[in-house]
Amino acid sequence: MTAILIDQLRADLATANFSVTALTGLWGIEADAALHRNQRVPALRALARLRATLTVPEPNVVLAQLFVLGLPVARTEIDAALPTLGVDGAERLGLLSAHHAHGGTAEEPALDAGPALVAPLVDLRPYSFVDAHGAGSWWITSDLGELALGHPLGENHVLGVGGASLTLSALMIPTPVDSALDLGTGCGIQALHAARHATRVVATDISERALELAALNARLNGVENIEFRLGSLFDPVAGERFDHIISNPPFVITPRVEGVPSYEYRDGGMVGDALVEAVVRGAAEHLTPGGVAQLLGNWEYHEDDAFDRLTDWLAAPAGGDAPEATGRAGHPAALDAWIIEREVQAPTGYAETWIRDGGTRPDTPDFDRLYGAWLDDFEARGVRQVGFGYMLLRRPLDGRGRRAAPPRPRLLRLERLPEALGHNAAGIGNHLAECLAAHDWQAGLDDDALSRSTLTVASDVTEERHFWPGQEDPTLMTLHQGGGFGRSVPLDTAQAALIGACDGELPVGAIIDAIAQLLDADAAALRTELLPRVRALLDDGFLEPPAAGSAA
Structure with a gap:
């Protein structure tokens, strides 16, 4: 019925x-x-x-x-x-x-x-989007917000499509896969997006209310390839592996003291950033070889750099449970990772953000009480700052995987990009997939093989030049990326000439030799200088490798 x-x-x-x-x-x-x-x-x-x-x-x-x-x-x-x-x-x-x-x-x-x-009794509104599969629209139900309720949210509140949801859906790599897992599905928005590129999707949540609304949303929008399961973190999928894991986990760092609300949609019930650590470590055991996990998260800064702690989370697990999960000498392989820190907040700003998020107004006694609890918690645990960002994890392939080849260096990329995605989130999932593919391609080549390859400049790349009045040579050159993360890279004369000649016709080595001749420079030394920059530009999507099947 x-x-x-x-x-x-x-x-x-x-x-x-x-x-x-x-x-x-x-x-x-x-x-x-x-x-x-x-x-x-x-x-x-x-x-x-x-x-x-x-x-x-x-x-x-x-x-x-x-x-x-x-x-x-x-x-x-x-x-x-x-x-x-x-x-x-x-x-x-x-x-x-x-x-x-x-x-x-x-x-x-x-x-x-x-x-x-x-x-x-619910919030029900239309939602529209554009992804790699084209334009789409759904109707999404969630719980009423504090504006409609007239009071702070309840602890079992089911959140609708917010800013974090939009960010994660934009980041989602749309490569077709057999199986996907939406960990902590909430209203089901990420599961719906995953269902567009996965044959089957499993969506889990600790909240029965969330699963009820997510199942309603799936049926309401005619999406039939999602299975909903109740449970915490990876418990509902014990022993299972997925090609793609997506999670907007309840990562908010909340004081674990009496009187501080613990909202199911944002608080995982653990101390500090332990919830995000648990998701990262658990992903290693629930990804198929070559499978990718994408999640949002917070991480704490103590006396050390938070990136040191993140690197430790990504280390190989203590044991292995299958041959394809192992690296050299039978040891479990560590995850590949690309982590982008978008923002860092002081404890004061962090506390204010999340107290207001729960619907408690700054002009109330409750706000001051909760504010004090947050600051007490951070001070007691030595937290100096809190970072927020995006995590892309990948389980390495063994020699029998889809990309069977000699072992490549592990991808471990941790970077800080303030306000990343602030300019344009459209197509970022495709951009991530292309950057990963380009990285894998160039990481499998030594410098001689890379020098024999032909590259092209990505279609969204422009070059900016500044001149002193009356001068013929530019004083400043910058390469700009129109899509992706909107990166900008400063150029020198040799690098600008190299990029300008990357039209898919001449090999990189031949271009460098010609530039060396024009600049009266040593060709071998110029290769040593420019090839690492070429690899970085491939990793970031400024340059594109040869199309599949073409000669390198």
């Missing part, structure tokens, strides 16, 4: 054209931006003006008021907006309930009057 009701809801939402574009058309771009800042007054005012011009409100107006803005509407209006499902069906699905009249306030004027009102 529930499946039938969800199918009826899908049909009604489609008929109503309940979409991102339609809602933006209702209240405008500025009100839409305000909603992303958790401010609904501009949207409310726009709907009030629209209602004043309509004898009967459009279905989108009713649905937006109820499920997006979190305010009650007349029962007759929701029956008209959801004609197939109706109020009774929506109640059985747990989407809404009967509610008394709401009079409104000066800031948020009442949009209804009369006793026969219904109120939302």
Whole structure:
């Protein structure tokens, strides 16, 4: 019966054209931006003006008021907006309930009057995206936020699609795989994205409520290749391995003292950053050879550099359970890793961020009490700063894997890119896949083989030059990346000439020899200087290796 009701809801939402574009058309771009800042007054005012011009409100107006803005509407209006499902069906699905009249306030004027009102029990809104498979749109249900509730969130709150969710979905490598795992699925948004490139997806969560909503979202959007399992971390998938693991884990560092709320969607119940460490270490045992894990996380700075601690997490596990998991001399192989630290916060800023995230306002006694608890915890454990970023892990292949070849050096790349993804997140998953492939290609070549290869400049790369007035030679040259992480690289004359000649025709070594002749430089010394830079530019996606199947 529930499946039938969800199918009826899908049909009604489609008929109503309940979409991102339609809602933006209702209240405008500025009100839409305000909603992303958790401010609904501009949207409310726009709907009030629209209602004043309509004898009967459009279905989108009713649905937006109820499920997006979190305010009650007349029962007759929701029956008209959801004609197939109706109020009774929506109640059985747990989407809404009967509610008394709401009079409104000066800031948020009442949009209804009369006793026969219904109120939302969930947030239900459209979500649109573009990924490697093209444009798509879904409807996503989650729990009501503090704006609709009028009080701080409950500890079992199921979060909707937020900034972290959007970041992880943008980072997701879209390479087709047989199996994927969404660890800590929440409302199911990452599992839905993974289902577009994985034959089957397993989504786990410690929260029964989260799994209920995630399963509803999968059915609502016609996605059938996701299996939902209850349990903590990797417990529900013990003994199983996956080609792709995705996780936006509950990584928030929270004081483990009485009186501090522990929200299921963000707090893993462990001390400090131990939850992220557990996910990293567990990934090694649950990835297939060549499999990739992608997650967001926090890590603490103590007296040492946090990157030293991250490197320790990535070390080979204490034991091995299968031949293909082992490295040389029978020892388990350490994970490949590419970790990007996007931001570092002081304990004060970190505490303020997450106390507000739970809905506690700064002008309340509770805020000061929680603030003190956070600072006490950080001080007691010697935490100086907290880093946030993205982790890409990969289980190495043995000689029998898909990329059977002589062993390559381990990929261990830890870097700091402040505000990475701040400029453009579109296509970043493809960029990561291309960078990994380019790294694997160049890491398998010695310098002589690399010198014989032909390379091309990526299509999003531009060069910027600055000149002193009246001078013919540039004083500053910089290479810019339009996509990916938007990197910029300073150039000298030789490197600029090399990149400018990388058109897929001449081998790298021949180009360097020609440059050496023009600059009256030693060709061997110039190769020694430039080839490491070529490798770095391949790793970062500025240069591209030959297409598969072409001669190197």
